[in-house]
Structure formats: C-alpha cells, structure tokens
Amino acid sequence: MSCSCSFGDFSEGEGSIAQIKPEDQKPLPPPFDDLDEEPFFEQLSEEARNKYALLDDTIVVKIPVPATEEEEERLVNQFLSGFRKLLTAENNWTFLEPLMISLEHCAKCQTCSDACHIFEESGRHPLYRPSYRSEILRRIYFKYIKTGSTWVHGDIDLNWKTVTRLIELSYRCNLCRRCAQTCPIGVDNALLAREIRKIASQEMGIAPKELHEVGSVLQLKVGSSTGMTALVVKDNVEFIDEDTTERTGIEVETPWDKEGADILLIHNAGEIMAWPENPGAFALLFNAAGLSWTLSSDLAAYDGINYGVWYDDIQFARTALKHLEAAKRLKVKKIVVGECGHAHKAITVIADKIVTGDLNIPRESSMNILRDIVREGRIKFDKSRNDFPVTLHDPCNLVRLMGIVAPQREVIKAVVPEERFREMAPHGVDNYCCGGGSGFAIMSGLNFEHWRHRLPGRRKFRQILEAFQDEPMDIEHPKYVCAPCSNCKGQIRDIIRYYDAWETAGIYYGGLVELMVNAMEGVEPNYIDWEWR
Amino acid sequence: MEMVPYLVAYAGLGVFIVAVVMRIVMWVRMPMHVRWELYPVAHEAKKASYGGSYLEESEWWTKPREVSLVGELKVMVPEILFLVALREHNRKLWLHSFPFHFGLYLITGSTALMVLQGILSLSSGGAEGESALGSFLFYAIMVSGGMGLILGLVGSLGLIRRRLKVPELRDFSAPADYFNLILFVGVFGFSLLAFAAFGASFFKGVTAFVANLMFLNLTPFGAGIPALSVTTSVVLMSALLAYIPMTHMSHFIGKYFAFHSIRWNDEPNLPGSDEEKTIQKALSQPVSWAAPHIGADGKKSWADLATEGSDEGETK
Numbered sequence A: 001m002s003c004s005c006s007f008g009d010f011s012e013g014e015g016s017i018a019q020i021k022p023e024d025q026k027p028l029p030p031p032f033d034d035l036d037e038e039p040f041f042e043q044l045s046e047e048a049r050n051k052y053a054l055l056d057d058t059i060v061v062k063i064p065v066p067a068t069e070e071e072e073e074r075l076v077n078q079f080l081s082g083f084r085k086l087l088t089a090e091n092n093w094t095f096l097e098p099l100m101i102s103l104e105h106c107a108k109c110q111t112c113s114d115a116c117h118i119f120e121e122s123g124r125h126p127l128y129r130p131s132y133r134s135e136i137l138r139r140i141y142f143k144y145i146k147t148g149s150t151w152v153h154g155d156i157d158l159n160w161k162t163v164t165r166l167i168e169l170s171y172r173c174n175l176c177r178r179c180a181q182t183c184p185i186g187v188d189n190a191l192l193a194r195e196i197r198k199i200a201s202q203e204m205g206i207a208p209k210e211l212h213e214v215g216s217v218l219q220l221k222v223g224s225s226t227g228m229t230a231l232v233v234k235d236n237v238e239f240i241d242e243d244t245t246e247r248t249g250i251e252v253e254t255p256w257d258k259e260g261a262d263i264l265l266i267h268n269a270g271e272i273m274a275w276p277e278n279p280g281a282f283a284l285l286f287n288a289a290g291l292s293w294t295l296s297s298d299l300a301a302y303d304g305i306n307y308g309v310w311y312d313d314i315q316f317a318r319t320a321l322k323h324l325e326a327a328k329r330l331k332v333k334k335i336v337v338g339e340c341g342h343a344h345k346a347i348t349v350i351a352d353k354i355v356t357g358d359l360n361i362p363r364e365s366s367m368n369i370l371r372d373i374v375r376e377g378r379i380k381f382d383k384s385r386n387d388f389p390v391t392l393h394d395p396c397n398l399v400r401l402m403g404i405v406a407p408q409r410e411v412i413k414a415v416v417p418e419e420r421f422r423e424m425a426p427h428g429v430d431n432y433c434c435g436g437g438s439g440f441a442i443m444s445g446l447n448f449e450h451w452r453h454r455l456p457g458r459r460k461f462r463q464i465l466e467a468f469q470d471e472p473m474d475i476e477h478p479k480y481v482c483a484p485c486s487n488c489k490g491q492i493r494d495i496i497r498y499y500d501a502w503e504t505a506g507i508y509y510g511g512l513v514e515l516m517v518n519a520m521e522g523v524e525p526n527y528i529d530w531e532w533r
Numbered sequence B: 001m002e003m004v005p006y007l008v009a010y011a012g013l014g015v016f017i018v019a020v021v022m023r024i025v026m027w028v029r030m031p032m033h034v035r036w037e038l039y040p041v042a043h044e045a046k047k048a049s050y051g052g053s054y055l056e057e058s059e060w061w062t063k064p065r066e067v068s069l070v071g072e073l074k075v076m077v078p079e080i081l082f083l084v085a086l087r088e089h090n091r092k093l094w095l096h097s098f099p100f101h102f103g104l105y106l107i108t109g110s111t112a113l114m115v116l117q118g119i120l121s122l123s124s125g126g127a128e129g130e131s132a133l134g135s136f137l138f139y140a141i142m143v144s145g146g147m148g149l150i151l152g153l154v155g156s157l158g159l160i161r162r163r164l165k166v167p168e169l170r171d172f173s174a175p176a177d178y179f180n181l182i183l184f185v186g187v188f189g190f191s192l193l194a195f196a197a198f199g200a201s202f203f204k205g206v207t208a209f210v211a212n213l214m215f216l217n218l219t220p221f222g223a224g225i226p227a228l229s230v231t232t233s234v235v236l237m238s239a240l241l242a243y244i245p246m247t248h249m250s251h252f253i254g255k256y257f258a259f260h261s262i263r264w265n266d267e268p269n270l271p272g273s274d275e276e277k278t279i280q281k282a283l284s285q286p287v288s289w290a291a292p293h294i295g296a297d298g299k300k301s302w303a304d305l306a307t308e309g310s311d312e313g314e315t316k
C-alpha cells in the first residue's frame, strides 16, 4: 500500500494521497484465490485526474479542481459555514445530539477499525480506517469552530484540499454502522460521514450526480429516479403481470390506486426495471394470500427509494412526505415496504420523527407479511422445488438498523429444504454490508465500479464463496444468494458479473419472494430461470 | 496555609460536580433527533439475544411494547464494570484499559467507604473506629484503595506504552492524550508511594481528612512528612477530579446518552402522542442552508421546505 495519510499530509501535496496495491489484499476463497488472476482494476484517466479533486484511486463526487484562489477560498468558507449550521438546532435538530456525542467523545482507541470491511479488504489501508475521516472532521471542529488548542485536540490545516478530500472520503463509507456497533463509547463514524455529506449537499450544493440530480431530484420531479413516469410504470407493471401470468399459469393483476385498500405496497422502482420477477412474485403472493392491497401512481409513491437518507435531510423529508401523502390519499391502513432495505429504514424508522397527524400512517416491513403468509399456511409450498444451495444476505438497513432478523429466516425455513440452507458468517445484526450501501450500488462513474468491487464488495463476495465452499464450484451446480433488498441485489449482481462468478462457480442471486413463488404449489415450476442477465 | 488542602479538596469536588451537572444538562437539553437506533437493542425483551426488534411483529403499533429494564441492566452493568465491548473487540487494549478503569472504580469505592466511616463514627460519637465494623470498614478502605491505586497505575502506564508503541494509536494522539495519562501516573504513583512508605497510617490519615472535610472540621492536619503525604495526595486527587470532566474523559457521561438517547432509543412516535407536538415545533424552525436546491431563505421552516420543495430540489 502507498499512502500519505498523516493528518498533515491530508491538506498537502498534489493529486491523490493513497493508492491500493492489489498485492496487499487478502486472496479470496477458491476458485478465485489467485490474486494475479483477479479482474483488471481500471485506473483513472489522465483527464479525470487533472479535472477533479483527488483523494485516492477513484473519484465519485467529481468536485472540479478550483481554478482560482477565490474559488479555493470559497470552498473553505462554504464548508465552515455549513459546519457551523450543522451545529445549530434550527438547521440540524434531526441529528444534533448524535453528532455532538460523536464529535466530543472519541477515545481514539481504534476498536472500530477491525469491524470495517472496507478497511480490512483494502489490506488495512490507513485512509479507510473508520475513525480517520471522523478525526479530520473532529480536528476541524476543535480548531476552526471551537478555536480550541491543537495541543489538546490535534492539528489539521483547513484548505481546499482538506475540504474536497474530506467530501470524497465521506463517500468511501457504506454507512453500514458495523463500526458503530463495536465502539465502546457509542461514537458513530458512519453518522459523521453522513454529516460531512450533508454539509456538502445542503450548504455547498455538492453531491454525486447519481444521488442528487438523477436521484432524489428526478424522483421528486417525474416520480422515480429510474425516470419512469406514472404512465410508464403502469405500462411496465401491466407487462409484468402478463409475464408472471404466463410463467406461473396463474392470472396476476396488480391493483393500482385502490382507495380503502388495507395495504399500500411500495416497491423500489429499480425492481420494476431490472428484476420484474420480484414485483410479479409479490403480486402473485399477495393475491393468492387474499390480501387487500394496492400500488399508488402518485408522484414518487411508486418508487420507495429515498436517496436523501444517504446525503441530505431536506431531500429526505420531501420524499418521505410524498410517500405518506399518497397513503393518506388512498386511505390505506398501512404502508408495506417491498424488498428494499434503505426504503424500509427511511419510511419506517427515520421518517418516524418527522410525521404528525393524519400523515402518521403505520409502516411495516413486507418481511412480516410474507412471514405471516407462511406461518398461517395461507399458501402451500413444496420445499423440494428449491433443491439447490441457498444462502441469505442480511441487508444492513433491515437487520442492524431495524432489528428485522427473524421473519425472513422463518420464510426461508418454510420454502427451502433445511439441509440446503446455510448462513453466512457472520450474519444477522453482525452481517457485513454488500458493498453497495449508502448509494454505492447505483454509482459507477469513471472507475468507481472497479473500486466498489475491489474494496467494499469484496467482503460480501468472500462471505458468499465461503458459504458455498462445500459445494462443487461450477455452473453445473447453481447456487442462490437470497438478497431481500433491491440495492444489495444490484451490488451482488455487479460483483458476480465482475468476477464472472456465474460462469465460473454457478453463483446466482435473487430476492426472497422469487424463492417463495419457485416453491409455491400449483404454480408452473422454475419461476427462477437461472438465466444470467 | 493549613487550610489550603481543605480548600483545594472542596474546590476540586465543587468543580467536578458543577462540570458534570453542566454536561448532563447540555445533553438533556439537546433537541429531539430522528431515530438512529442500532441493534441489538438491550431492552427488547425476547428478541435482544439475536438483535431483533418489535418491528418484526405484524401490526406492531397495535401491540403493547415489551421493554425490559432487566435486559438493559444485563448489558449495562457488565459493560460499566468490565468494559465488555472493548474486551470483545479490542482485547489488547482492554488488558490495559480494564485495570485503569477498574482502578478508578476501586478508588471511588474506597472514598465512598471513607464517607460511610465518617458517618458511622459521627453517629457513634467517634467510637466507631474501635468497633469490629469500624475495623472491617478500614480494611476494606485500605484494600480497595490500595488495589485501586495499583491497578490505576499499571493501567495508565500500559495505556501510555500502547499509545506510544502502536502506530494507529500514536498517529491519532495529541500531546494532551499523553499528558492526561501522565497525570494519572503521577497522582496514583504519589499516593501509592505514600502508602508504601507509611502503610496503614496513610489510609488512616486520608480517612481522617475526608471526615474533617465532611464535618467542616478544618483543623490543621500537621506538618510532618506522613501528614504532608496525606494532604498532598488529597490535593492531587482533587485536582484530577476537577480536570476529568473538562476533557474528553467526560465520556462516562456521554456514553450514557449515546446508548440511551441514540443506540437504544427505539421509541415509536404513535399517532396522537405528545411527541407529535415536539415534532411540530422542530419542523417549524427556520432553515438557512445555502445550497440552491434547499430553497431556504432563513424564514421558511422545515415544514415549508419539505412540503413546497424548491425549483431545484423539485417537488410538487
């Protein structure tokens, strides 16, 4: 590894201050255990290196290198002004207390380091230590905001490089909060990374395009970050209904805008575009179980995503309100969130403290509904139809951040033969992020996708391989990674593709409802089609 | 001059109490924040063992929540006493941090026993010292105090060594981090030397000094070396006591709030709850973020901005 990662170096020098050397990385389990055979790690182009502020081997935020001294100064002043606002109750009541605790109380013990998959998989590169970015923010806080002594709190020089590198560095964290779980004091490095992202977005107007311009802004403008309008989404779902009917032999019709339904089901619209078999399976199961449910075609309500949860509190609130307003208009009893982890956490947990009155509509996980379907025997399943090895990925938002751990396991138990299921190690609330958390799964500009697979995604891929080590690793023996989250699924799809793990080891992936329909009695067999897409 | 040790001791205790109370008030007064819990949540009655939550229940809002205080205590007590999280996740540091913290607890315990001794001797007209209970208490004071000083000294020396030796600890340390630990070494080391030199009479002296403090009996404490070692020891401890809450070592307060107000705060906002009023108040605060997509002007509130949107943030 090569790095100038002392706190002094962070503000100095030209270009990137850290590079990953693949030879520092721990080899993966077989059949991917030869480091020399690992896929090519694309390097940044010369043009990108000259154009954007650099931190390491990749760029995600794309902050142009300032052309003049005034621009340099503006970056510093805007950052400080944003930081000051972050410390006020008016502008940041949402996170002020957690922020202050994490700023004031780190013991610099480094207990959190070993918990971080990015740090570990980088070959323990100091730049990716969870507490490194927090410590830079903390030093800025004590030196420039509180004007405390650097003798007490440590020194840092604040210039445009510090600002741009720190913003980039806030996007080298999956916000999975695994590190926070191990901190003996309760300091939360993920929270601090997100607060840096907030200064950048809410004050400086700086955010990755995928999260903002073609993310939350697009969703609030046309209804979905996929760009689908209500008309298009209805068309697509109609096609999905037809396709599901054809594949299962059971008539499927998705209800739209049904006033007074019990449930407003909100999917991540990415499912409708990339994994139509998922909303198709939901429709089939909900209808077969006799549930009263509907989708909504209101603006943003047919897409459960809420990218604000990763970088911007105001965009978060705007999107959450759209979802709740749609539910209110349809007079449903509750909102049920489909297989999307961050949508779960956004609407169920975080939005909980921003809604009042008739917008305070109950929200529930689809995992519970699916669990109740199997528990109450409303649908009959034949486990032997899922006679292949299955492992379960735990989406961080669902488990560590919401405590929804058991329902999905109860479903798996009902639809997968016991001897075919194996847990990853570790799993449940101690799981590792898929590597796509905090928006990474939808970011791939320049060479970011390569970085994403070589660092954050590598631990999940390692876990998947370890889970299947007792199986023949070839395409003749298909294996299923069940990931009940759209974002995680996207990341797992991308990493399987990066390592060609379908062709090489027969590793496939999908959601939970697909496994259920695949085992459903009375349905045409082979709902999971094992065709790599 | 003879009054100085007493005055310093009162001042040390006073500063400590005021600083701790101020810190607690600061955290208590923090505005409501959004939920940011982290599982496992210790008070989840039947689900804490695997990190589950009430959100796993169908229609959880219709069911009574089972919150287990015992569950919290089962996590909190071992965590406070034995630093379980550190032992689990950072064993090498725990080998030094645990004796350091446990030493502090024993010294605190020893002081509490001195106070008890003082109260008992007052109620027995000064004869408590000779009774069996009095002797037992004194031995407890001496054992707990002596052990506390040894563990505290060993722990702080170990922590300095580790901070100097391990690059990732060294790189993150400011001069004050070493200063703080050296301060502990100095204070514990001095008292331990005095104990080694004067044996039980050192703790007898400290106990008598504490009794004098309690009953405002500020009589001169003598000028001989044994007496001087007692007063110096008390003065140093008092200064340390006043210093701790001024530093990041006030994490013993912050940690309570980190766990109770954030990590384990899973309290739902049910329709019609009192909390809705607090939320409305929070949402009515003016926003002044400058990015164009926010659309703030310093007057528009969170509620305005979230419902109206802005030209660049796009909603409506």
Ligand code: SF4
Binding pocket: A105, A106, A107, A108, A109, A110, A111, A112, A113, A131, A182, A183, A184, A185, A186, A187, A188, A189
């Ligand atoms: S965040 Fe916690 S675990 Fe990490 S260095 Fe700070 S105190 Fe230690």
Ligand code: SF4
Binding pocket: A115, A116, A117, A118, A119, A129, A130, A172, A173, A174, A175, A176, A177, A178, A179, A180, A189, A190, A433
């Ligand atoms: S939140 Fe996750 S990705 Fe970020 S520093 Fe912590 S462990 Fe690493």
